[in-house]
Amino acid sequence: MGWQRNVVVEATIASTDPTVLVHHVPLGADAWKVWIDSVVEPEAILYRPTSDIYTIGQAVGTTVAWHKE
Numbered sequence: 001m002g003w004q005r006n007v008v009v010e011a012t013i014a015s016t017d018p019t020v021l022v023h024h025v026p027l028g029a030d031a032w033k034v035w036i037d038s039v040v041e042p043e044a045i046l047y048r049p050t051s052d053i054y055t056i057g058q059a060v061g062t063t064v065a066w067h068k069e
């Protein structure tokens with residue numbers, strides 16, 4: 001089974017430190033903290049949604065956890 005990769009955002013890496021908190025949760029070893037700069041697919045679901053932010057469109061201008069792969 002193959003994975004299809006689609007560009008859903010343009011983002012800037014804010015941290016790769018696994019101990020950094022993202023919305024009060026440690027980032028962990030398999031994610032980066034990124035700033036969402038612009039959105040291509042606003043309805044795409046975040047890798048690690050929060051209680052307030054669960055789509056990429058809602059995350060513009062904030063930081064989120066983004067899976068390294």
